[in-house]
Each structure stands twice: as C-alpha cells, then as structure tokens.
Amino acid sequence: MTPQGPVAADVLVENGVIRSVGTSLKAPGAKIIDAKGLTLIPGAIDPQVHFREPGMEWKEDLASGSRAAAAGGVTGFLEMPNTSPPTVTAELMEAKKKIAASKCLVNYNFFIGATPDNVEELLAVKNVCGIKIFMGASTGSLLVDKLADLERIFSQGRRLIAVHAEDEALIRENKTRYAGVTNVADHALIRSPEVALRATRIAVELSRKYRRRLHILHMTTQEEAEFLAKEKAGLPVSAEVCPQHFLLTAPECYDTLGTYAQMNPPLREKRHGEALWHALKTGVIDCIATDHAPHTREEKDKGFPHAPSGMPGVETSLPLMLNRVNQGLCSLAEVVRWMCENPARLYGLKNKGRIEAGYDADLVLVDMAREKTIENGKLQTKVNWSPYNGWTTKGWPVMTMVNGNVVYREGEFFTEILGREMTIDAIWENGGAFP
Numbered sequence: 244m245t246p247q248g249p250v251a252a253d254v255l256v257e258n259g260v261i262r263s264v265g266t267s268l269k270a271p272g273a274k275i276i277d278a279k280g281l282t283l284i285p286g287a288i289d290p291q292v293h294f295r296e297p298g299m300e301w302k303e304d305l306a307s308g309s310r311a312a313a314a315g316g317v318t319g320f321l322e323m324p325n326t327s328p329p330t331v332t333a334e335l336m337e338a339k340k341k342i343a344a345s346k347c348l349v350n351y352n353f354f355i356g357a358t359p360d361n362v363e364e365l366l367a368v369k370n371v372c373g374i375k376i377f378m379g380a381s382t383g384s385l386l387v388d389k390l391a392d393l394e395r396i397f398s399q400g401r402r403l404i405a406v407h408a409e410d411e412a413l414i415r416e417n418k419t420r421y422a423g424v425t426n427v428a429d430h431a432l433i434r435s436p437e438v439a440l441r442a443t444r445i446a447v448e449l450s451r452k453y454r455r456r457l458h459i460l461h462m463t464t465q466e467e468a469e470f471l472a473k474e475k476a477g478l479p480v481s482a483e484v485c486p487q488h489f490l491l492t493a494p495e496c497y498d499t500l501g502t503y504a505q506m507n508p509p510l511r512e513k514r515h516g517e518a519l520w521h522a523l524k525t526g527v528i529d530c531i532a533t534d535h536a537p538h539t540r541e542e543k544d545k546g547f548p549h550a551p552s553g554m555p556g557v558e559t560s561l562p563l564m565l566n567r568v569n570q571g572l573c574s575l576a577e578v579v580r581w582m583c584e585n586p587a588r589l590y591g592l593k594n595k596g597r598i599e600a601g602y603d604a605d606l607v608l609v610d611m612a613r614e615k616t617i618e619n620g621k622l623q624t625k626v627n628w629s630p631y632n633g634w635t636t637k638g639w640p641v642m643t644m645v646n647g648n649v650v651y652r653e654g655e656f657f658t659e660i661l662g663r664e665m666t667i668d669a670i671w672e673n674g675g676a677f678p
C-alpha cells in the first residue's frame with residue numbers, strides 16, 4: 244500500500260530504510276520475505292498510549308506495552324506523561340527516554356506534561372512530540388484548568404499542544420449533582436457532552452488567538468465533531484478518535500462491561516459514534532489513536548466510582564480497523580491514512596508512515612483473510628484483558644518489521660534489536676508549520 248494506492252511490487256530494504264519500491268527488484272544476496280497473498284502496509288503509529296513506566300509497572304511497562312504494539316502491527320507510539328512521577332521536566336523526559344532505549348521493541352516518542360508552572364521545562368525539552376495538557380483531571384495528578392495558565396502555555400509553549408479536552412469546573416459541578424451514584428453508566432452523565440465541548444471550544448479559541456498548533460485528543464461527541472467541522476478550516480488544529488468511541492456504545496457497553504467500559508472521556512450513545520465516524524471519513528478527524536490505558540482487573544473490579552478510568556487497546560486497533568475494511572465500511576487506503584500516514588504527518592515524525600524510497604522500513608504484513616477471536620488471557624498487555632473479549636474479527640497483522648528488523652511474526656517475538664526514538668522534524672521544535 245503506497246501513498247499512491249495499492250501496487251503489486253517488491254520492496255527493497257537496506258540498513259533499515261526503504262531503498263526502492265518496484266517490480267522484479269534485484270538484490271543479490273538479500274534476504275527474501277515472501278509476502279504472496281498478504282498485504283504490506285506501513286507500520287501503524289499509535290499517537291496516544293499510556294505505558295505506565297515509570298511508577299505503575301504493575302499495569303504495564305515500556306517492554307510489555309511495546310510488545311503489545313508489535314503484535315498489533317504498531318511500529319511506533321507516542322506515550323503520555325501521566326506516569327509516576329509525571330513527565331514534567333526535561334530531566335524526567337531524559338530518564339524516560341533512557342528506559343525506553345533499553346527495552347522498547349518498537350519506535351517511540353513522548354509527550355511532556357504541562358503543569359500550571361513548568362513553562363521553562365516545556366521549552367527546555369528536546370525532540371518531544373508535543374505538550375500534553377489535561378484540561379480536566381483523569382488518571383494521575385496532571386491538571387491545568389485555569390484560563391490564565393492555559394493562556395501562558397499556549398502563548399509561550401512553542402511546540403504542538405495536545406489537549407485532553409474536558410472542562411474541570413463542569414466535571415466538579417456534575418460530581419456534586421450526581422453525588423452518591425453507583426451506576427457506572429452515570430460516568431457519562433458526570434463527564435457529559437457539554438464537559439467535552441466546553442473544553443474543546445476553549446482550546447480551539449486559544450489556538451486561534453496564539454496561532455498555536457493544537458491537537459484534540461480522543462474526541463467523543465457529535466457536538467465537538469460538528470463544532471470542528473465549522474471551525475477547523477484555516478486553523479492549525481487536528482483531531483483524533485479512538486476505535487472504542489465508535490465501536491462500543493452506551494448504554495449497552497456499561498451493561499455488558501461495567502467499569503471495564505469506564506474511561507475519560509467516556510463511551511457514549513450511538514449518535515456520537517456515528518458522528519465521529521462521519522467526521523473521520525470526511526477529514527474533520529485526522530487520525531486514530533487508542534488511548535491504551537491499562538488498569539488491572541483487580542483495580543477495575545473495585546466498582547463505580549472507585550475503579551480507575553481507561554482500557555487497553557494498542558494491540559487490537561489495527562485488527563479492528565482491518566475488520567471494518569472487510570465489512571466494506573472503509574478502504575485499506577483510508578486505514579493507512581488514519582493510522583500510519585497522518586499520525587506521522589501531524590506530529591512531524593521524520594521518515595515515518597509511508598512505503599516510499601527514503602522512508603524507514605517500519606512495515607507490517609497483514610493477512611486480510613485471517614480470522615481470529617480476541618480473548619482475555621491471550622494478549623500481550625500486562626493486564627491481559629480487552630473490552631473486545633470474544634469478538635471475532637477478520638484481517639490481522641502477521642509480521643511486524645521495525646527499522647528493517649522483524650520483531651514479530653505469527654505470534655513469535657524477536658527482541659534482540661530494539662526500537663528507536665523517533666525524530667521530530669526540526670521545524671516542529673519551534674512550533675512547526677501546519678502540514
């Protein structure tokens with residue numbers, strides 16, 4: 244699958260880089276991978292995961308999370324700062340990158356977390372994919388909810404800003420209103436569509452005011468999709484959606500999954516999922532992320548409102564989307580655009596996301612005819628459960644190559660050669676041009 248569409252061709256890889264794409268390429272002595280009957284796509288890049296290291300390694304770590312990624316056809320990830328301690332200084336960022344270099348099977352980069360008073364640190368870090376702002380509190384302590392603080396970060400923060408767009412004041416108001424509720428479905432009332440829309444509006448206005456590159460993480464509402472469809476043109480704003488927000492629907496998901504369906508922002512009714520899918524198809528939403536946010540079963544079993552929010556997803560997102568291709572709901576070219584090309588383009592990930600000469604050989608072979616059932620207990624994520632437990636889907640990755648090295652094939656991992664830090668195009672260090 245090239246940027247121009249599907250072709251029947253050979254791909255020559257040398258020193259981890261795609262040298263050429265063409266028919267009957269000759270390369271004496273080269274190792275041949277016979278891909279007959281399979282489809283080669285660029286490795287997916289998951290632009291929002293929580294791999295929990297340092298500090299919460301009982302849920303996940305950079306080794307287990309990146310193995311899960313490799314098994315799911317994800318060759319690169321952008322990881323969130325709500326670890327323990329949170330990644331909010333240049334020093335902590337360097338420490339996290341050092342851990343990643345020692346154990347990540349796929350390629351990586353990291354967000355630095357914004358606090359009300361760390362602008363100097365946001366400016367000091369080098370080669371990071373963006374600044375993460377939790378406008379509403381979620382897992383961990385990160386929160387920037389005062390307008391004056393947001394203004395300062397948007398005006399001075401320089402690089403791309405990615406927002407968890409939920410309005411903290413309204414969440415708190417709703418928590419008082421719904422005090423004492425024990426039904427997990429009420430989670431979506433507390434974190435209502437208005438909670439999401441209010442924060443998204445504020446972030447877009449700040450982006451407009453300061454001409455700051457803005458990415459809206461995990462959008463969840465019809466209202467935000469409609470707002471963005473009107474406002475986005477001409478602004479340096481992009482947006483993402485997670486598969487669970489159009490595949491899992493309230494209230495049924497809360498009946499069947501209980502707190503395992505609880506996440507922030509929440510799973511919602513069908514009309515939202517349909518609007519999000521439409522926004523993705525029409526380019527209002529640019530890319531797909533998973534918000535892979537593992538919590539153990541013991542933690543999830545604490546019941547509402549004590550269970551933490553979040554669900555795993557990094558190893559099931561590509562199969563779920565390939566299944567949608569097989570269902571005739573979208574094309575493979577669209578999936579590649581949403582999961583490979585666009586995350587690379589939006590974050591300025593150098594030489595990533597395309598099968599084209601000069602790009603890195605991060606490649607995935609998929610078998611579009613393969614059927615498999617997603618099963619709790621058979622996953623790579625440490626928590627070993629999935630909200631899609633029992634789903635049989637068609638279209639699966641069978642081989643994952645990172646920088647020219649096969650790291651996963653048919654259930655087997657090859658861990659001798661690790662992934663690398665992805666380079667952010669230099670222009671992005673200074674705010675970037677909107678691609």
Ligand code: DOR
Nearest residue numbers: 381382506507536552553
């Ligand atoms: O549900 C969520 N869980 N949403 C977030 O924004 C954070 C995540 C986590 O880290 O657990």
